[in-house]
Amino acid sequence: xxxKESTLYxxxxxxGGNEGIEHVTNYNLKIINEIKYFIVESEKKSRSFIKxxxxxxxxxxxFFFQIKKNKKYENIGKYLIPLKKGENMGLMSDSGNPVIADxxxxxxxxxxxxxINVKPLVGPSSILLGLISSGMNGQKFTFNxxxxxxxxxxxxxxxxxxxxxxxxxxxxxxIETPYRNNQLLALILxxxxxxxxxxxASYLDSNDEKILSLSIIEWKKEKINLNKKxxxxxxxxx
Numbered sequence: 001x002x003x004k005e006s007t008l009y010x011x012x013x014x015x016g017g018n019e020g021i022e023h024v025t026n027y028n029l030k031i032i033n034e035i036k037y038f039i040v041e042s043e044k045k046s047r048s049f050i051k052x053x054x055x056x057x058x059x060x061x062x063f064f065f066q067i068k069k070n071k072k073y074e075n076i077g078k079y080l081i082p083l084k085k086g087e088n089m090g091l092m093s094d095s096g097n098p099v100i101a102d103x104x105x106x107x108x109x110x111x112x113x114x115x116i117n118v119k120p121l122v123g124p125s126s127i128l129l130g131l132i133s134s135g136m137n138g139q140k141f142t143f144n145x146x147x148x149x150x151x152x153x154x155x156x157x158x159x160x161x162x163x164x165x166x167x168x169x170x171x172x173x174x175i176e177t178p179y180r181n182n183q184l185l186a187l188i189l190x191x192x193x194x195x196x197x198x199x200x201a202s203y204l205d206s207n208d209e210k211i212l213s214l215s216i217i218e219w220k221k222e223k224i225n226l227n228k229k230x231x232x233x234x235x236x237x238x
Contacts, residue, residue, distance in 0.1 A: 006083045008091060008111045009035065010104075012123020013049045015096040016206030016230065023205070024053050028121050033057055037082040037089040039065045039107055045094045067103040076110050083116050095230070097125045101145055101175060127173060130201035130232030133211045134171070137236055141171035147184070154184075155191045162192050162235060171236035181226035184233065192216050192235070199234040202226055213238075 009031055014023065021029075033054050040046040043064040050057060065079045083089050093102035097120075111118050127143055144161065148154045161172040176184045181202075188198060199213035208229065214222065 005117065006086050007088050007117040007119050008083060008108065009088065010098055010108065010118065010120040011038075011090045011092045012097045012121060012125070013046070013092055013095060014052075014205075015124045015126050016203050016209065021053050023124065025122060028123065029053060031088075031121065032090060035088050035090045036061050037063050037065075037087055039067060039079050039089060039091045039104070041067055041093045041098075041103055046092050049092070067107070076106055079107050080110055080114060080116070083111065084114065095126075097123060100125060100127055100143070124205055126201070126204050126230065126232050127175075129204050130199070130211075130234055131171065131173060133201060134199035134234045134236075135213050135238050136171040136197060136199060136234060137169060138171070140169060141173060141236075144172060144174040146176060147174055151187070155187060158188060158191050162196055165196075165236045169237065171234060173232060173234050175230075175232055178226075178228045178230055181229065181231050185224070185226060188233070188235075189216060189220055197236055197238055199236075200224070200226070200231060201234070202231040203229045204232070 011028070011032060032050065038046055043066050046064060047059060047062070050062070051059065063082070091098050091104050091107055093099075093104060096102075098104040099108060108118055131138055131141060147157050161174070164170060165172045185200070192198070194215065194217035196216050197213060198216055198219055200210070202208075202210045204211075210224070212222070
């Protein structure tokens with residue numbers, strides 16, 4: 001029996017606190033409605049997302065393969081079994097687009113190796129939304145993920161990114177675990193040069209969204225609480 005061609009769909013979910021269905025395209029709804037196999041960061045959150053956007057989709061018919069965080073994917077082939085049998089699958093993270101600062105890249109790579117179609121769906125990415133709203137160079141930029149936890153190493157990395165942004169005219173983007181945002185901001189204001197530009201994009205796509213780009217010297221006059229608010233930090237030049 002000939003197995004039908006299958007596709008791994010990369011599915012974006014909500015970011016921020018806005019969970020309105022108007023943020024999901026009709027095409028995405030159609031594709032998600034047709035899929036019953038999902039590779040996810042968290043089964044609970046993925047089920048909740050699907051329930052929100054497709055309340056009539058039967059949850060009992062769905063199967064989830066959960067990626068374990070901070071672990072190399074052992075026996076990655078198990079994630080692809082439905083795909084190899086001709087079933088479409090969806091790759092989802094808990095927030096925004098999979099793969100970027102989230103697990104999933106190894107699954108996508110394994111799909112390519114197995115000659116399986118990969119199709120990204122359109123949706124929100126806090127990294128890109130933060131960049132395009134920063135007023136900084138969008139032609140040349142680097143996403144650096146999370147900075148070191150150690151304070152000395154973190155300060156050293158911040159100074160390095162600042163020099164790199166000036167030397168290469170390259171915007172530098174990074175994020176932090178939300179409960180450590182205020183500590184990171186305090187360190188940024190302490191170690192970076194007064195004229196360096198800092199953009200903060202906090203709680204994007206929510207009612208509490210705040211996007212502000214100022215020089216370090218101007219930021220020192222501001223009062224802002226980023227505690228537990230998903231935030232993108234961007235440094236560079238306008």
